[in-house]
Amino acid sequence: MLAFLLRRVAAAIVMLLVVGTIIFSLLVIVPGDPAELLLSTGGGSATQEAIQNLRIEMGLDKPILAQYFSFLINTAQFEFGTSIVDGSSIADAIALRLPRTLEIIGVGAVLALIVAIPVGTLAGLRGGGRFDVIASGVNALLTSIPGFVVGTLFIYFFAQVLRVLPAGGYVAFSQDPAQHLQMLVLPATTVALHLATIIFRMTRASVLEMRGHDWVRTATAKGLRRSLVVRRHILRNALGPVITVVGLQLGILLGSTVLIEFVYNWPGLSGMLVTAVEQRDYPTVRAIILTVAAIFIGINLVIDILYSLLDPRIRLK
Amino acid sequence: MTPSLPMSMMPTRRSVLLSLGAGITAMALPRGSWAQGTDAVLKFGLSTFPPTVKPFDNTGGAANTVKLMIYRGLMGYDASGKLLPELAESYEWLEPTVAVFKLRANATFHNGKPVTAADVIFSLNEITKEGSTAFLKSDLAIITAVEAVDDKTVKITLSSPSAIFMDLMASYCCPIISAESTDGNDIGAGPFVMKSSEKGVYIELERYGAYYDEGGPNFGGIRFIAYADENLRFAALEAGDVDLIEYLPWTQFDAVEASDTMQMKSTLGPYMFLLFNVTEGPFADAKVRQAVGYAIERQDVVDAAFAGRGVPLYGLPNPQGSPFDLSNPAHEWTYDIEKAKALLAEAGYPNGFDCRLLATATYGMHQDTASVVQAYLAMIGINATLDLPDWGTRVTAGKEGKYDLAVHGTSGIYNDPDSLWSLLYSGNPSYLQSFGFKSARIDGLLEQGRTEVDTEKRKAVYQDLAAAYFEEVPQVPLNWRVQAYAMKKSVTGFEALPGFLNGSSAYALDETQLG
Numbered sequence: 042m043l044a045f046l047l048r049r050v051a052a053a054i055v056m057l058l059v060v061g062t063i064i065f066s067l068l069v070i071v072p073g074d075p076a077e078l079l080l081s082t083g084g085g086s087a088t089q090e091a092i093q094n095l096r097i098e099m100g101l102d103k104p105i106l107a108q109y110f111s112f113l114i115n116t117a118q119f120e121f122g123t124s125i126v127d128g129s130s131i132a133d134a135i136a137l138r139l140p141r142t143l144e145i146i147g148v149g150a151v152l153a154l155i156v157a158i159p160v161g162t163l164a165g166l167r168g169g170g171r172f173d174v175i176a177s178g179v180n181a182l183l184t185s186i187p188g189f190v191v192g193t194l195f196i197y198f199f200a201q202v203l204r205v206l207p208a209g210g211y212v213a214f215s216q217d218p219a220q221h222l223q224m225l226v227l228p229a230t231t232v233a234l235h236l237a238t239i240i241f242r243m244t245r246a247s248v249l250e251m252r253g254h255d256w257v258r259t260a261t262a263k264g265l266r267r268s269l270v271v272r273r274h275i276l277r278n279a280l281g282p283v284i285t286v287v288g289l290q291l292g293i294l295l296g297s298t299v300l301i302e303f304v305y306n307w308p309g310l311s312g313m314l315v316t317a318v319e320q321r322d323y324p325t326v327r328a329i330i331l332t333v334a335a336i337f338i339g340i341n342l343v344i345d346i347l348y349s350l351l352d353p354r355i356r357l358k
Numbered sequence: 359m360t361p362s363l364p365m366s367m368m369p370t371r372r373s374v375l376l377s378l379g380a381g382i383t384a385m386a387l388p389r390g391s392w393a394q395g396t397d398a399v400l401k402f403g404l405s406t407f408p409p410t411v412k413p414f415d416n417t418g419g420a421a422n423t424v425k426l427m428i429y430r431g432l433m434g435y436d437a438s439g440k441l442l443p444e445l446a447e448s449y450e451w452l453e454p455t456v457a458v459f460k461l462r463a464n465a466t467f468h469n470g471k472p473v474t475a476a477d478v479i480f481s482l483n484e485i486t487k488e489g490s491t492a493f494l495k496s497d498l499a500i501i502t503a504v505e506a507v508d509d510k511t512v513k514i515t516l517s518s519p520s521a522i523f524m525d526l527m528a529s530y531c532c533p534i535i536s537a538e539s540t541d542g543n544d545i546g547a548g549p550f551v552m553k554s555s556e557k558g559v560y561i562e563l564e565r566y567g568a569y570y571d572e573g574g575p576n577f578g579g580i581r582f583i584a585y586a587d588e589n590l591r592f593a594a595l596e597a598g599d600v601d602l603i604e605y606l607p608w609t610q611f612d613a614v615e616a617s618d619t620m621q622m623k624s625t626l627g628p629y630m631f632l633l634f635n636v637t638e639g640p641f642a643d644a645k646v647r648q649a650v651g652y653a654i655e656r657q658d659v660v661d662a663a664f665a666g667r668g669v670p671l672y673g674l675p676n677p678q679g680s681p682f683d684l685s686n687p688a689h690e691w692t693y694d695i696e697k698a699k700a701l702l703a704e705a706g707y708p709n710g711f712d713c714r715l716l717a718t719a720t721y722g723m724h725q726d727t728a729s730v731v732q733a734y735l736a737m738i739g740i741n742a743t744l745d746l747p748d749w750g751t752r753v754t755a756g757k758e759g760k761y762d763l764a765v766h767g768t769s770g771i772y773n774d775p776d777s778l779w780s781l782l783y784s785g786n787p788s789y790l791q792s793f794g795f796k797s798a799r800i801d802g803l804l805e806q807g808r809t810e811v812d813t814e815k816r817k818a819v820y821q822d823l824a825a826a827y828f829e830e831v832p833q834v835p836l837n838w839r840v841q842a843y844a845m846k847k848s849v850t851g852f853e854a855l856p857g858f859l860n861g862s863s864a865y866a867l868d869e870t871q872l873g
Binding site for chain 2: 083094313
C-alpha cells in the first residue's frame with residue numbers, strides 16, 4: 042500500500058512539473074512584452090529607455106534558463122512570488138479569489154441539484170408523458186444557450202429593465218451580507234442553469250433505465266408505497282452516475298467560469314487569469330494555472346487512493 | 359441550500375429597503391440634504407483596472423484618472439481645458455529658459471506637511487534620473503537645473519526655450535510628490551487620499567480634508583470600480599450601480615441621449631490612423647501611402663466603427679483646442695478613388711498587390727476600422743489580409759515591423775501640435791510609428807516647433823509640418839473619435855475636457871457635484 046501511495050504521489054509531482062514546464066515554455070513563445078504593454082496601456086507609448094528600465098525592474102533581462110530554474114526552485118518551495126505588473130503578492134491574490142470562483146460554482150451546483158434532480162426524476166418516471174416532453178423540450182432549449190448570452194439577458198432584464206438586482210460586481214460577505222447575496226444571485230443562477238441541464242439529462246436517463254429493472258417491479262409487487270419505491274429502489278441506484286457527472290462538471294467549471302465572471306464583473310480566479318494573460322504577467326499566469334492543475338491532480342490522487350481502498354486489485358496494476 | 363430562498367426574495371426586499379431608506383433620509387433631513395450630498399461617495403465606472411498608479415508612469419487612461427485625484431502638479435486645467443496654476447500659486451518666465459514658480463502657502467501633502475521647493479526638486483529628479491521609467495523622462499530632459507530660491511519658490515532652468523513646458527507641468531505624469539515618499543508609498547497633494555483597494559476590483563479614495571482649494575471636492579469620496587466589459591459598464595450606470603462612467607460605448611450614445619435619467623459629456627479626443635512598414639514592399643514608396651490616403655471614405659469608418667460618432671480627419675491631426683488653425687485643403691486627402699489608382703500606377707502597381715493589415719481583436723473599434731479600410735483598399739486593388747491578434751501581440755508585432763499596414767488609435771496629452779511628437783519624431787521609435795519611417799524634415803520641424811516661443815513663427819512651423827505630413831505620409835489619418843463620459847442626471851458640473859485633454863477630464867471632478 043505504501044509503495045502504491047508513493048508511486049502515485051511521485052506521478053502527481055512529475056505531472057505538475059510537466060504542466061509547469063509547458064506553461065513556462067508557452068509564455069516564452071507567446072509574443073508580447075510585459076514592460077512595453079504596461080507602458081502602452083490605452084494606446085500610448087513610453088520611450089525605449091523607460092521600457093528597458095522597466096524590463097530590468099521586472100527581472101526580464103535575465104536569461105530564459107535562469108528564469109526557468111528560479112521558477113522551479115521557487116515553486117518547489119511554494120513561493121509564487123509577486124506580480125511583475127505591480128509587485129503585489131500572487132499567493133495572497135489567489136487566496137482571495139479562488140474561494141469566490143468556488144462560491145459561484147458551489148452555490149450554482151446546489152441550485153442546479155435542487156431543481157434538476159426532482160424534475161429529472163419526474164420526467165424519467167413519466168418517460169414519454171406530457172411532463173417529460175415539455176421538460177425535455179425546455180431543457181434542450183436551455184442547453185443550447187451559452188452562459189454569456191444568458192448572462193447578458195439576465196443583466197438586461199433584472200438590472201436594466203426591472204432594476205431589482207445590481208448589474209454585476211462584488212462586495213465581500215463580511216462587509217455587507219445582503220448586498221453580497223444580491224450580487225451572487227445572477228452569476229450563480231447562470232452557472233446553475235447550464236449545470237442543471239446536464240444533471241436533468243443524466244437523472245432522467247438514469248431513472249428511466251432503473252425503473253425498468255426487476256427489483257423495482259418486485260418492490261412494487263410486494264406492495265411498497267410508490268414514494269418508497271422511487272426513493273429507495275430507483276433514485277438511490279440512479280444517482281451514482283449523476284454524482285460522477287456533477288463531480289466532473291465542477292472540475293471543468295473551475296477553468297471555464299471565465300465568461301460568467303467577465304459578464305458579471307465577478308472578481309474570481311478566472312478573471313484574474315485573463316487579466317494576467319492580457320498583461321503578460323508571467324508569474325501570475327503560471328501560479329494560477331499551477332494552482333488549478335494542482336487541484337485537479339490532487340482530486341484525482343484522492344480518488345485513486347479511495348478506489349484502491351475499495352478495490353485492492355487496482356493497486357496491483 | 360438555504361441561501362436560495364432569501365435570494366429569490368431579494369429583489370423586492372432591495373427595492374423596498376431602498377425606497378424606505380430614501381424616505382427616512384428625506385424625512386430626517388428636510389433641509390440638511392445638501393450636507394448629505396457633500397459627504398456622499400461618487401461611484402465611478404472605469405474601463406479597466408489601473409495596472410499601477412505610480413505617479414510618473416503612464417499606464418493608461420483609467421490609471422491617469424485615479425492619479426489625478428490623488429496627485430497634483432505645479433500646473434493644472436479647469437473644466438474648460440484652460441491651463442491654470444495648481445500647487446503653484448503663480449509662475450513667471452524670467453528668461454525664455456528660466457521659469458520661477460511660487461508655491462501655494464496652504465498646499466500640503468497627505469502626510470500634512472507643506473509642499474515645498476525641496477519636494478519639487480525631488481519629484482522632477484525622480485522623473486529625469488537614471489533608470490527612471492517615467493513617461494516624461496525624455497521630454498523633461500531639457501531641465502538643466504531645479505533650484506530652491508526659498509522654501510516656497512522654485513527656479514527651473516531649461517537648456518532651450520520650450521513652448522509646451524507649462525503643459526508638461528500640468529500632465530498627469532508630472533505630479534509633485536513629497537520628498538518623504540518611499541518606493542511603493544508615494545505621498546501626493548491631490549484632493550483625495552487612497553483609502554482601500556483590491557487589485558482588479560475597486561479603488562476607494564476619501565476626501566483629503568486639508569486640500570489647498572478651500573471649497574475642496576464637493577463629495578466625500580470616490581469609489582472607482584473596474585468594468586472591463588463596456589456593455590456591463592453601461593448597464594451598471596443604467597441600473598444605478600454607479601454614478602459616472604468613462605468610455606461610454608459608441609453604440610449606447612443614442613440610449614443616453616434619449617434617457618430621462620442619464621446624460622453624457624463628450625469631446626473629440628483621440629484619433630484613428632494607419633501606419634505602414636516602410637522598410638520593404640510597396641509601402642516604402644510615399645506615393646503608395648498617398649494612394650491609401652485618397653482611397654478611404656472616412657465617413658464610412660466613422661459610421662461602421664463608431665456608430666457615426668466621430669469626424670473624418672483628412673490631414674495633420676491638430677487637436678481641438680490647439681492654439682493654431684492649420685487646416686489647408688491643399689494638404690488633405692479627400693476620398694478620390696481615381697487619384698488613388700493613378701498614384702498606384704505611377705508607383706508601378708497598376709494592378710495593386712497583396713499585404714497584411716494588422717489591428718487587434720481586443721478592441722472592437724480597431725477591428726471594425728480595419729474591416730472598412732480593407733474593403734476600400736480592395737477597390738484600388740490592394741488585397742489586405744486581416745491580422746487580428748490580442749493587444750499584447752499586436753504591440754509587439756507593431757514594434758518589430760511584422761505588418762505591412764496597421765490600424766491604431768491614440769491621443770496626445772495636451773492640445774498643441776507638439777503633442778504629436780511621440781507619434782512622429784523618429785528619435786523615439788515605437789509601435790505608435792510607421793515601422794522604419796524616418797524624416798529629417800519632420801524631425802527638424804518638430805524640434806523647431808518645440809523650442810520656438812513666438813506664436814506666429816510656431817504657427818508657420820506647424821503649417822510646414824502639415825505639408826510634410828501630407829507629402830511624406832508618416833501615417834494616414836482616418837477620423838477623430840467622440841469620447842464620452844456618461845453620468846446620472848443628478849451628477850452636475852462634470853465636463854469632458856476638449857481635444858487631447860479628454861483623458862485629463864478627471865480635473866473636472868473638482869467642480870462636480872452629486873445631486
